[in-house]
Amino acid sequence: MRDNEILTRISALVAEEHELRGRLATGDVTSEEENERVKELEVALDQCWDLLRQRRARRGVGEDPDDAAPRPVSEVEGYQQ
Incomplete structure (x- = not known):
């Protein structure tokens, strides 16, 4: 999924x-x-934002952003703010 597709989602x-x-x-x-x-939407949004951040981070260090993959809900929801 490309950045623009993630942002559209x-x-x-x-x-x-x-x-x-x-x-x-x-x-x-x-x-x-x-x-x-709303809880389901929030989880989906968290996954989308995480994927977008992964892609941008990979791009920032010269790696292929297409190698980024959605992380499991259990992982994304376990992040501390």
Whole structure:
């Protein structure tokens, strides 16, 4: 996945999160449904940002960014901020 594809995916996930919050405000989804989906979106976003950072880091040291690969959720979610 190329940088522009990752950024497009990130934009789509953020747009879905905003839409979901709007649907919650209008009562189209329950707060439980919204919370569950937001958690899924946050995990997907974390993976996308991690992959993008990997690609940029590889490029920065002269390595092939296409060698970067998505890391497992357990690894990405285990990072300390």
